[in-house]
Amino acid sequence: MRVLIVEDERRLAENVARSLREGAGYAVDCCFNGEDGLYMAENNPYDLLILDLMIPKLDGRTLLTRLRSQAARFPVLILTARDEKESVVALLNAGADDYLCKPFDLGELMARSKALIRRGKGQTAAVLKVADIEISTADLTVRRGGKPVPLTAMEYRVLEYLAHRPGAVVSKTELLEHLYDFNWERFSNVIEVYISGLRRKLEHGDTKLIHTLRGQGYMLRA
Amino acid sequence: MRTHSIAQRLIAAVVVSQLLLAIGLFFVTVYFTHRQLLAAFDTELEGRAMSIAALVHYSEEEHPTLEFQQDMVPPSLERGHADLYQVFDQNGKAIAQSNKWPSLSLPPAARAAYANFEWNGESYRALRLKSVPVLDREAGTPASDFLTVTYASPTSPVIRTVARLRLYIAGGCVLLLCVTVPLAIWGLRRGLRPLEDLAANAALISTSNWELNPGAEAMATRELLSLTQAMTSMLQGLHRAFTQQREFLANAAHELKTPVAILKSTVQSLLQRPRSSEEYRAGLEQCLEDMARLEKLLHSMLRLARAEQWAAGSLQRDLADIDLRSTCDAAVDSIRPLAHQRGVQIEVSSNGPIPVRADPEDLELVWINLLENAVRFTPPSSSVRVLVGSDPQHGVVEIADSGPGIPEHELPLIFERFHRGDASRARDTGGYGLGLSIAKAVIEAYGGTIIPKSEAGVGTRMIVSIPKQS
Numbered sequence: 307m308r309v310l311i312v313e314d315e316r317r318l319a320e321n322v323a324r325s326l327r328e329g330a331g332y333a334v335d336c337c338f339n340g341e342d343g344l345y346m347a348e349n350n351p352y353d354l355l356i357l358d359l360m361i362p363k364l365d366g367r368t369l370l371t372r373l374r375s376q377a378a379r380f381p382v383l384i385l386t387a388r389d390e391k392e393s394v395v396a397l398l399n400a401g402a403d404d405y406l407c408k409p410f411d412l413g414e415l416m417a418r419s420k421a422l423i424r425r426g427k428g429q430t431a432a433v434l435k436v437a438d439i440e441i442s443t444a445d446l447t448v449r450r451g452g453k454p455v456p457l458t459a460m461e462y463r464v465l466e467y468l469a470h471r472p473g474a475v476v477s478k479t480e481l482l483e484h485l486y487d488f489n490w491e492r493f494s495n496v497i498e499v500y501i502s503g504l505r506r507k508l509e510h511g512d513t514k515l516i517h518t519l520r521g522q523g524y525m526l527r528a
Numbered sequence: 529m530r531t532h533s534i535a536q537r538l539i540a541a542v543v544v545s546q547l548l549l550a551i552g553l554f555f556v557t558v559y560f561t562h563r564q565l566l567a568a569f570d571t572e573l574e575g576r577a578m579s580i581a582a583l584v585h586y587s588e589e590e591h592p593t594l595e596f597q598q599d600m601v602p603p604s605l606e607r608g609h610a611d612l613y614q615v616f617d618q619n620g621k622a623i624a625q626s627n628k629w630p631s632l633s634l635p636p637a638a639r640a641a642y643a644n645f646e647w648n649g650e651s652y653r654a655l656r657l658k659s660v661p662v663l664d665r666e667a668g669t670p671a672s673d674f675l676t677v678t679y680a681s682p683t684s685p686v687i688r689t690v691a692r693l694r695l696y697i698a699g700g701c702v703l704l705l706c707v708t709v710p711l712a713i714w715g716l717r718r719g720l721r722p723l724e725d726l727a728a729n730a731a732l733i734s735t736s737n738w739e740l741n742p743g744a745e746a747m748a749t750r751e752l753l754s755l756t757q758a759m760t761s762m763l764q765g766l767h768r769a770f771t772q773q774r775e776f777l778a779n780a781a782h783e784l785k786t787p788v789a790i791l792k793s794t795v796q797s798l799l800q801r802p803r804s805s806e807e808y809r810a811g812l813e814q815c816l817e818d819m820a821r822l823e824k825l826l827h828s829m830l831r832l833a834r835a836e837q838w839a840a841g842s843l844q845r846d847l848a849d850i851d852l853r854s855t856c857d858a859a860v861d862s863i864r865p866l867a868h869q870r871g872v873q874i875e876v877s878s879n880g881p882i883p884v885r886a887d888p889e890d891l892e893l894v895w896i897n898l899l900e901n902a903v904r905f906t907p908p909s910s911s912v913r914v915l916v917g918s919d920p921q922h923g924v925v926e927i928a929d930s931g932p933g934i935p936e937h938e939l940p941l942i943f944e945r946f947h948r949g950d951a952s953r954a955r956d957t958g959g960y961g962l963g964l965s966i967a968k969a970v971i972e973a974y975g976g977t978i979i980p981k982s983e984a985g986v987g988t989r990m991i992v993s994i995p996k997q998s
Binding site for chain 1: 788790792793797801814
């Protein structure tokens with residue numbers, strides 16, 4: 307999953323980014339003003355936007371309205387220092403999905419982020435199930451038939467992304483775009499390495515879980 | 529504290545004064561009627577005495593002697609109580625005397641003398657007339673015959689009348705009091721009602737309702753009008769101050785949220801998973817930095833609150849006579865490191881000392897705040913100019929930057945608390961949008977003004993003038 311944080315307080319943005327990288331295994335990009343934020347949001351496929359309202363150059367409200375008018379579909383979590391009812395209602399009506407008041411709890415921010423991403427992809431449960439595999443997004447663990455399966459961090463990210471869209475064809479490019487942040491060099495062959503690792507650890511005998519559709523991508527299906 | 533009621537006091541005063549009035553009226557009336565009756569009694573006595581004297585006549589003899597017609601004596605004034613009389617001629621020979629006669633001592637000299645005496649268990653008043661001529665005077669009768677007539681009558685009729693009168697007047701007074709006292713009480717209660725209404729309406733004032741609705745009756749009462757007006761203007765002042773305080777508090781709380789959020793997120797992300805001691809150390813240092821920012825914000829807010837409090841006149845201070853230039857020089861010295869770091873020059877020009885009465889620390893703070901802004905907005909290798917001058921009444925300091933200028937529509941907003949022209953620029957250097965508010969509050973506390981002038985692409989000039997010490 308890839309998250310964009312638009313927040314002019316660098317320290318706060320960095321703390322949130324670090325926390326999402328370490329605690330949720332997300333790829334995170336940070337922007338410190340509205341213009342950069344809009345550019346990044348328009349040109350990258352994010353799974354979640356965390357947006358501060360009081361940001362320079364282009365305020366959060368305008369950014370949100372612009373993005374929604376361009377039919378951007380990713381969920382938006384607003385960070386605000388104001389908690390008056392009117393402004394919250396106005397924000398939700400402008401297309402925000404959720405909001406958090408400063409000073410917020412990083413644990414809560416992470417849980418809300420996960421829930422928003424889940425819902426954005428049509429999922430409801432925090433534990434994703436495909437066949438006998440259970441992926442717990444709360445503590446980033448995977449079980450198969452009740453037994454824990456040790457995965458590397460990147461393997462988990464690939465599996466989590468695929469599990470959020472079961473039965474859908476996910477291209478290599480899509481995976482690359484959603485698993486790495488802006489500063490990362492992307493090589494498509496690494497994806498094949500993670501997929502083969504996942505297959506080795508999850509598939510036994512004839513049961514195929516991760517299907518390869520030549521020239522199109524991968525699909526997770528029981 | 530013991531409370532008392534205006535109504536009760538006024539009622540007590542009215543009742544007491546009415547009572548005194550009634551008592552006074554009673555005594556005056558009784559006294560005058562008594563005197564009036566006595567005077568009438570005395571006139572009556574004189575008439576009686578004269579009519580007794582008229583009964584003395586000369587006998588039909590050759591040498592006439594004085595005789596008295598006993599059978600013609602008029603009946604007593606008071607039935608059952610005999611009047612007393614005595615008639616003498618000028619030689620002291622008794623001519624006539626009532627059946628009973630007490631021994632009387634009357635002042636001998638006066639022509640007419642009254643005397644009161646007790647006789648037979650009865651109060652009497654007597655009149656003695658001297659030198660009364662004999663009415664029955666004919667030719668041949670001695671011209672020198674004069675009579676001395678004494679007449680006494682019981683005073684009981686007068687005393688009875690006075691007693692009866694006293695009773696009537698007292699009864700009248702009590703009746704009058706019975707009517708006027710309740711009337712006065714009712715009138716007072718009625719008159720004080722607008723005051724009670726006003727108090728009831730004033731009790732409705734609260735932090736959510738600042739509108740005093742005095743009611744039509746209180747508005748129409750002249751005595752209450754000034755009170756109502758005073759209350760209304762006091763409420764307006766309080767409301768203004770209350771709103772200001774609440775806004776400041778809301779702004780302050782709002783501004784505190786961000787630094788607190790940063791501090792909290794730093795600690796929480798540090799605690800997210802086990803870390804090496806180097807990482808903890810780095811995290812703690814970050815916390816310290818975050819706290820320093822928080823501290824700076826708190827300091828600024830307190831400074832602003834104090835300056836405004838002082839401007840409002842509730843804080844007394846000791847001021848000294850100082851030179852305006854020296855405060856500017858001190859401020860420029862302390863801002864130079866920042867300017868140097870940004871590659872900005874500061875040029876100061878001044879001529880002659882400008883005496884002002886102020887606390888140098890206050891003025892230095894103002895210049896530092898203005899200079900900090902100027903240095904921030906000035907591009908590297910340009911300069912900030914400080915001009916210290918004066919006009920006849922004021923010392924004038926002008927701080928000019930060569931930055932991008934402030935848009936016309938933002939000029940009125942720059943002194944607002946927590947306002948940031950462009951948040952990113954302020955945040956870059958850790959500003960909170962309080963510097964200009966503090967500068968304005970301090971300068972206004974000294975009775976000065978601070979006027980921003982800006983031109984796009986040329987720069988912004990802050991012109992500060994404060995009253996000179998003459």
